[in-house]
Amino acid sequence: MRITAFADRLLHELEGLDWPAGIKLLQRNWIGKSEGAVxxxxxxxxxxxxxxxTTRPDTLYGGTFLVLAPEHPLIDLIVTEEQWPAIREYREKTARKSELERAELTKEKTGVFTGAHAINPANEQKIPIWIADxxxxxxxxxxxxxxxxxxxxxxxFAKKFDLPIVEVVQPLSNEPALGFVGEGIAINSPIIDGLTTAKAKKKITKWLEERGKGKGAINYKLRDWLFSRQRYWGEPFPIFWENGRHHSLSESELPLVPPELEDYKPTGTGEPPLAKAKDWIRYSNKATRETNTMPQWAGSCWYYLRFCDPANESRFVGEEAERYWMGGKQAGGVDLYVGGTEHAVLHLLYARFWHKVLFDLGHVSKPEPFQRLVNQGIILGEDNRKMSKRWGNVIDPLDVIAEYGAxxxxxxxxxxxxxxxxxxxxxxxxxxxxxxxxxxWRLLMDENQAGEWQLSPRVQDVAPEKSQRKTLHATIKKVTEDIESLSFNTAISQMMVFVNAFINAPSVPVSAIRTFLILLSPFAPHIASELWEKMREKFTVTPADLTDQSWPEHDEGLLVEDEVEIIVQVNGKxxxxxxxxxxxxxEELKATALGLPKMRELLAGKQIxxxxxxxxxxxxxxxN
RNA sequence: GCUCACGUGGCGGAACUGGCAGACGCGUACGGCUCAGGACCGUAUGGGGCAACCCGUGGAGGUUCGAGUCCUCUCGUGAGCACCA
Structure with missing residues (x-):
């Protein structure tokens, strides 16, 4: 898939998203845009x-050799007779190396001369062509x-193989020019001498273009996406082959369901497992079905769209449902996406790519799939290590739920x-x-003689005291704001403060408890609705259901005290x-502070x- | 090697634009209740000191009346990238 065709948009349209800076950076690095010239x-x-x-066309005059990747196709053409054995050996050695070995940074540079030469287009000098991994x-x-x-x-490389070195950039500071990789002034480069790096790049690129020897170019690290796998699990492609050409199935033949297979293990012949489904692959007398399947990313690239309209039989998502859920003012459709950092580049980049394709085709209303992204941290085992069978520190949520409840x-x-x-x-x-x-639970329930739980007589239809009202409104405020900012830990702390403040009160006002249960319900929905029902047996309320209640609002006026505590510091202590x-x-505060007995004592004999x-x-x- | 994030009690963590460090929970200690408690309730709990006080947010400097919070350097931990021309 030509994701590279979208590289620039994938890069620029990151801007408007509310994503962690780190994830944006990872994506930028992954896309890896470099501007320069060919x-x-x-x-x-x-x-x-x-x-x-090259990203530094301005250093062209300093180019004293060329290096080709060992797999470069032109090598076969240019290697001289006497260099062939060495080249062949080097290429074989490279081919045997794993990606990891090749990337090993500490190792010394290696390479072999091809025997051929190239002409540096800037100064017409003959320079050797090497290969190196x-x-x-x-x-x-x-x-x-x-x-x-x-x-x-x-x-x-040049030092190792004794190749000529020509300095062509003069640093602006006192650094030595040799080995200087920053921007400076061009030297020893007749066409661009004296120009700053930025100007030199432009001028020499233009000069090359005019002579047909090169042109400005942008290169991306991002590679096109190999979108097929040789395995059974995965969506089959709605494609068939006829006379060596592929055709798509007609829409009436969709959805395409994979065949049932007894044995879906790899074939060992290099053919995908689907090739075993002989009947299934025969599309007609002349045509066979594609046997590769899609990678697991296929589904994760659009499941959020399907979620908007999961029962739709005729379309991947209904237009109206798509507009309702994915529309809005901002660039992205999904309001909040909580996921792990492990998806920073692959899933999140692929999904953005698909979404843009669908957007260009007019099937979705926003160019980006996820407006706001939050990475939840992973939960470690009790020993502070990553949960793993190896450490025996895995916690199974179902066990916890069985013992303590959801x-x-x-x-x-x-x-x-x-x-x-x-x-x-x-x-x-x-x-x-x-x-x-x-x-x-015990805040509003009592155990009777028979050991049954019943609504406590302390729960009464009375007005809350002033201090209770303050605690209640502080709790409404904190819980509401903390949910907005996803600070669930402090929201729960505040609810604990609320319970601590009410649990020993002689009477517990129904109105305060109702509000509290609404606040608690997103956190502990089961106990909250259970208690709501218990209360309703004695105190009726409309609407009746907890889930139909509107979210409470706090009254800022009830939070302000008429008296405040002023701390008195001496030199900041x-x-x-x-x-x-x-x-x-x-003036009043200053006078009161200065009049405090303790201050008079402490400040005796001192100048303020x-x-x-x-x-x-x-x-x-x-x-002083 | 480069980039980013994070360093606060015995532990998980609070602390809005610089203004009482340690909220809340865990753990611990003592007390109560109890036939019993790994249940529940209460009190205490950063370190040192009899005390007044002193010291304390990885370390060292700095800015400020005042720094966990801002600046510089440094150490540590974690994550990501890794010859990208």
Whole structure:
């Protein structure tokens, strides 16, 4: 699949998304856009040219050799008789190396001279052509112009094989020019001498273009996507082959369902397992079905669209449903996508690509699939290591749910710490949350003589006291805001504060408890609705169901105290405190602070150099 | 090697634009209730000191009346990338 055709859009349209900066960076690096030029080098005594990609066309005069990737197709053509044995040996050795070995950075540079030469288009000089495994066939053109003076790898290579080194960039600082890879002033380069790197790049690229020797070019690390697998599991392609040409099935033949296979293991012949389904692959007397299947990414690229309209029989998603769920003001459709960092590049890039294709075809209303992305941290085992069978530290949610219930499990997961952070599991922690929920239960339930739970007589239809009202509204505010910011741990803390404040009160106002249960319900839905029902047996309410209640709103006015505590500091250290009416002015606060007995004692014999007053907060007395 | 993130009690973690460090939970100690408790309730709990006080957010500097929070350097942990021309 030609994902590279979308490289630039995949890069630029990241901008408008609310994604973690780290993930955006990973995607940018993965796409790996580099701007530069391609330059054609004539091969001495041959018709062919070797094309190289460079981000530094301004260093062309410093190009003293060419290096081809060992797999480069032109090698067969240019190698001289006497160099063939060495070249052949080197290529075989390279072919045996794994990707990892080849990427081994610490190893010394290796390579072999081909015996052939190329002509540097800038100065018409003959330069040797080498092959080396530090040049990769898959990136750029698979060939580079070696500029040893201004590229670390080329320098290492030139030193090892005693190739000439020509300095062509003068650093602006006092650094030595040899080995300088930054931007400077062009030297020893007649066409561009004296120009800054940026200008030199432009001028020499234009110069090359005018002579048909090269042109400006952009290269991406991103490769096209090999979208087929030789295995049974995976969506079959709706394609058949006839006379060596492929055709798509007609829409009436969709969906295409894979055949049932007894044995879906690999064939061992290089044919995909689907080839075993002899009847299935025979599409007609003349045509056979495609036997490759799609990779697992296929489904993950559009499942979120199907979720918008899962029962639709005629279309992958109905137009109206798509507009409703995926529309909106912002670039992306899904409002919030919570997932792991392991999907930073593959899944999230592939899905963006598919979505853009569908967008271009007019099937979806937004160019991006996921507006806001949050990476949840992974949960470690109790020993602080990644959960794994190897360590025997795996926690099975079903076991936890069986023992403590789904509410305690959910709440503990949320209470553990910030969503995005990696954190260790703790059974003691689950017990703590289980105790909290038990306290919620006992907040409004009593056990009678027969050992049955019933609504406590403490729950009464009375108005909350002032302090209770304040706690209630502080809880509404905190829980509401914390849900918005996904700070579930602190939302639960606040609900614990609420319960602690009410559990020993002689009477528990129904109105406060109702509000509390609404706040609790997204966290612990089972116990919240159970308690709601118990309350409803005695205190009716409309609408009746917990899930039909509107979300409470807090009253800021109830949170403000008429009196505040002012801390008194001496040189920034807290020494005393007093209460003052809210809004007391600076002069009053200063005077009160200075009049405190403790302050008089502490400041005796000292000069006050400065007094800092922060209204409603503190007075800081600075002595010299 | 490069890039990014993160370092706060015995543990998980709180702390809005710089303004009482340690909310909440776990653990621990003591007490109560109990035939019993790995249940429940209460009290205490950063370190040192009899105390007044002193010290404390990985370490060292700096800015500021005041720094967990801002700046510089440094150490550690984790994740990602890894000859990308």
């Amino acid at each position: 330059i054609d080098f004539k091969i001495d005594k041959h018709e062919q040219k070797i094309r190289v990609f 530090y040049v990769l066939l898959g990136y750029g053109t698979g060939a580079i112009g070696g500029v040893p003076a201004h590229d670390e790898r080329d320098l290492e 509410d305690a499990f959910r709440c503990y997961e949320m209470f553990m710490g910030p969503l995005e952070q990696m954190k260790p599991w703790s059974m003691k922690g689950v017990e703590g949350l289980s105790r909290f929920l038990a306290r919620v 807290v020494r005393d405190r007093f209460r003052a009416p809210l809004g007391a002015n600076e 150099a400065k007094v800092v007053v922060v209204p409603n907060k503190l007075v800081n007395l600075v002595t």
